[in-house]
Amino acid sequence: MQPTLAPQNVPLLDLNAQNGSIQNEWSAAIETVTSKSQFALGPAVRRFEQSFADYVGVDHAIGVNNGTSALQLALQACDVGPGDEVITTPHTWISTSWAISYVGAKPVYVDIDPTTYNINPELVAAAITPKTKAILPVHLYGQACDLEPLLSLAEQHGLTLIEDAAQAHGAYYQGKRVGSHGRVGCFSFYPGKNLGAFGEAGGVVTSDQAVADRVRRLRDHAQDGRHNHVEIGYNARMEGIQGAVLDVKLRYLDEWNAARRRHAARLRELLEGAAGLQLPAVDSADSHVWHLFVVLVDGQLRTTLREDLANRGVATGVHYPTLVPFQPAYAHLGYQRGDFPVAESVASRCVSLPMYSELTDEQLWYVAAQVRDCLGGAKSAAA
Ligand SMILES: Cc1ncc(COP(=O)(O)O)c(C=O)c1O
Incomplete structure (x- = not known):
């Protein structure tokens, strides 16, 4: 039976709901770190690194200070540098390009x-030049990229494949977790991610011993032994408290991702056939971890839909309104409107609806009913 639709506030993400459910565990883990003053790296980070490497199915995980550093250190450890080209997606959070x-x-x-809104492998093939050194796909919104053609291109042309898995903790591709397919995988543990710290954190995963050793050195002032700095390094260490919290939360990740999958299926069911709405593609392998639930609406409708939903207590987001190559910071690269017809269309129409593991069935009903109601009252520009 349909639940009553009492007005409610549904945020895009509710971190307190998740953190509150396991408070005893993380507070005890933090207490251990603080009582021993193990604030930078230390045993809690090492424990998390081991558990996360086992979880992803790789030999090494290296905890760093955020996902942006994870990507930077991974690229550097794979010898990507000046004069090299890296093929990537225009539709992502800017850090991939940073x-x-x-x-x-x-x-x-x-x-x-x-x-899927992920990078198109056929176009990657056409973009390879003698300067290309790496391919950097992003598993956007929690869904794995089509890695097989990318991996075979990398092998054919001697390129490095680095996965940006910042939005896809726990997602699978062909039975293996994302992050374990390329030479290196990079994660963000920013608080709002499927596996989120209590502050900034990130991680690099790899089964390549040389890459692991170099990332481990680079994050800690490039020290090879105390006070022996073998190249220009960084302070990109993971904090002890973040390692402790992440080690606790990792035990719940599969359960939380399963809840997201159920919610996504429910939202799809409730929103099916809504006028002017394009739902995210069904994942037949059920390996999507639904970091975000993104629908497409007619560009003219997006602003009014978001305003109407906000007035009814339903928060929404836009991930992402401007393609990275069209950001002022990348104007010097010279890309023009029309260069990315699919991504430009998606960027102009995408709306993220609330998605987190603690959503209740009543909230899902409420969100879907409000979306339907708002769209029903709206006039499509195409109509
Ligand atoms: C796809 C993607 N790559 C990289 C990052 C960077 O991670 P962080 O914010 O931890 O630096 C993010 C985080 O938002 C992301 O979504």
């Missing part, structure tokens, strides 16, 4: 797939 720029390489963008 990291390429930080190491002195040039981002080269190709358009996305219209179904």
Whole structure:
């Protein structure tokens, strides 16, 4: 039976709901770190690194200070630098490109797939030049990229494949977790991610011993033994408290991701056929971890839909309104409107609806009913 639709506030994400459910565990873990003053790296970070490497299915995980550093250090450890090109997606959070720029390489963008919104492997093939050194796909919104063609291109052309898995903790591709397919995988543990710290944190995963050793050194002032700095390094260490919290939360990740999958299926069911709304593609392998639930609406309707939903207590977001190559910071690369027809269309129409593991069935009903109601009252520009 349909629950009553009492007005409610549904945030885009509710971190307190999740943290409150396991408070005893994380507070005890934090207490251990603080009582021993193990604030930077230390045993809690080492424990988390081991558990996370086992979880992803790789030999090494290296805890760093955020996901942007994870990408930068991974690229550097794979010898990507000045004069190199890295092929990536225009439709992502800007950090993917920052990291390429930080190491002195040039981002080269190709358009996305219209179904998954991930990088289009066919266009990657066409963008490879003698300067190409790496491919950096992003598993956007929690869904794995089509890695097989990317991996075979990398092998054919001697390129490094680095996965940006910042939005896809626990997602699978062909039975293996994302992050374990390329030479290196990079994660963000920013608080709002599927696996989120209590502050900034990130991680690099790899089964390549040389890459692991170099990232481990680079994050800690490039020390090879105390006070022996073998190259220009960084302070990119993970904090002890973040390692402790992440080690606790990792035990719940699969359960939380399963809840997200159920919510996504429910939202799809409740929103099916709503006028002017394009739902995210069904994941037949059920390996999507639904970091975000993104629908597409007619560009003219997006602003009014978001305003109407906000007035009814339903928060929404836009991930992302402007493609990275069209950001002022990347104007010098010279990309033009029309270069990425699919990504430009998605960027102009995407709306993120509330998605987190603690959503209740009543909230899901409420969100879907409000979306339907708002769209029903709206006039499509195409109508
Ligand atoms: C796809 C993607 N890459 C990289 C990052 C960077 O992670 P952080 O914010 O931890 O630096 C994020 C985080 O928002 C992301 O979503």
